[in-house]
Amino acid sequence: MNSNETPGNPKSDTTNTVVVETSLKQMEAVHHGSQSGEEVDIKTLSSASYVSWRGYAPPNRVTGWVNVVFIIMADLIGTGIVNLPETFNRMGWAVGVVILTAFGLLTAYAGLLLWRLHMTYHDGVTYGNIAKSVSGKALMWLAFVIVYTHFFMKMANYLLAAAKAIQVAFWMKDVCLYYATLATLAFVVPLCQLRTLHQISYAGAFSVLMISITILLLLIQAYTTWDQIGAEGVEYNPLPKESGTKGFLSAFSAMTSLVFAYGGQGMYLETMSEMRNPKDFPKALSIFMSIIIALYLWSSLSLYFRYGDQTYQYVLFNMGDGAIKTVAAVCMFLHVLVSFCLNSQLLTRAIQVRLWPGSVNSEDKTEWLKWLAISGCTISLAWLISNAVPFFSDLEGLISSICVGPTTFGFPALFYLLACRQQGKRVPIHELLACLTMCFIAVFFVLVGTGVDVYQIVENSNTFGKPFTCILGSISK
Template identity: 25%
Template structure:
């Protein structure tokens, strides 16, 4: 374990050494020496994971979270109105920052935690481990598929729909697969820099395009009275636009200084919340209530093509990050504490390649083979992302306070924090139940209206 990290002061004044003594060892062990002596003249170059700076983690987080999800935000404003919509976006950004802090604190106290599955083992035992690990993999695969569909829409728009949609998805899936192969996140981090630039520039281009070619006679509402179903299904767009916390443990595990993780989280949330609010407001003001989801599809054709073309690298890298996350969870679980984790072995690389291919292949098959895949993304996000981003973070703090600070008396000594974390848990529960309900109702409505097509449809 990094000696500087051990020396720094941690949670509530405890040293990192005390924390490590009371909990498990770091998931990747000691990586100070990246070479292992094999003989007097032969060395083996080892794979080092703990290489990320907080700046690169911030880039990875932005590349993963600020992606095609933001393109649905203007349509959410059209349903609930610009004022409630913007208030919700800002509130969720602040809420996501708070839950990120809870996740980071838990990770610092439990350096053995590599994924939500490991956290589930601490909270709920073996059953919790399988549920949270399975949820992470399922949501990551669905998120990869969502990015493949975003790439499909972009490629179709750029080429005026000259090819079969399934072919567009296949074309986009190939570079997504290739970019998923690096074993460590630092290699993905460097290619995530152009990914962040692409989505930022694409958003600016989209706003400029909307401003230059506004929709005449558009209608803009300050606030819209609506029923629960319509309101909540639109609210899920900004809720899940922040749904990237399920990757935090994996990213922090590969940091050189995990205690700097909140710097990355603050950078992410400030950028995401500001960019989301500005983009949603500007596009909605110029396009009005008829704005499509994704929003780029409402732009003048030339500006639409420019925005989609610039955004393509972000869709690709975000999909690669999701597939990498699902693969990494399995890989670390299989080879934890074995030489295959850090060494260039046939078993290690063979397993990694197979896992990456399986995760990307599953995402592709689901995206093109399941007619209701977009609705299933909503269900997966409700069942898992709602907990990973919001609810479960409250349980982490309540668990550590109870077990490490003296039981229920520890909760009583911090009534405000206890109340906040309890409300956080209940919020996750509400989003999970309500989001699942509206997603299932949307599927039923789609089948009744005949909007559901055939699988593998061109």
């Protein structure tokens, strides 16, 4: 929930609210990129035309589209990529390539839909605002719950990823997972005191550099040891290895983990709300999605064909022991810290606006202390979740089923269809089919995927260790 959200305010529809909605002509102009029709006034987007409520302070529009590329890539590239080779092993590499590419294209389209909605509803700087504009409060609250649950669960996942990076870095020692997560807290708490996405965008550039080094070292290690494949007895499978119920559960769980790699839509609207010119968002979208899809395919296929059926859930464990492995793990650790901070900032700001709206953007000691208190509580809860579900790919799958399916595919498509109906706009048949497909994916993931992932978590807890036990790096691979 960003600082402009207004759920629960009885006056938000009357005296304290200024809502600016574009006409049908404006929506079509944004949709088609046409110069005809009335242009959207960018100055209006950064003024009091947002919903105002209880001391609301709009986000400062200072972020350029290049910064946006770094913000999104810092969140998307990382924990998903280190799990992709193992998902290919469970679902088959041929099936994995098709699904990874298809979901990537749908993700890019979902980003475009969110941009159209943001340019149509000027108070649409969060999923909740858009939901209220196109439907009402029931859908608004559903969006709020899922989106901010997503941010929180991703914090737990990133904490787990950072802890596993520590285990990899200290490959010569057996480090308990919960000790590694505690050590991570010493780094994330100070970093999470950054209070705007614009500030974090500069850390995002550093984060992209760190994950790039990690991927490069992973690939160098894979390519330089390629001649060992025969001696290691590596095998490949283009299709799921197992059939029947067990095969379905394993492959479907792998697919939900794969979708996690694209789960960044939850922060698109917030990011647009800080852009100097949100018209430039499609430019950033085309760049970072092209890079991400190509990078995912290249790295996951290279690593899978190096390690095959011996791929670990956290692929850094596949690297041979030595200095390169330690450097790769340290770079991954630094990258994950920034990803954690991105999601923490969005969640902390949302809570701050609800509890102490008058202190938002005050830049004084009081605001800093309140921010510290909120972020400290959410980080502590994320630590509990990361140790309660200590299995990396299973936690990713659970997040994907509950949150990524709706936020990445379901909400953008549903909100767009509702907006077009509200505006009296006809949706082309190919876009209608794409939107309906995305809605089906979201519902299927929530209903079926959640159950499958919970089953996998229970199975792994019986095999590798119960929550909050000392899961060592040597057995948590």
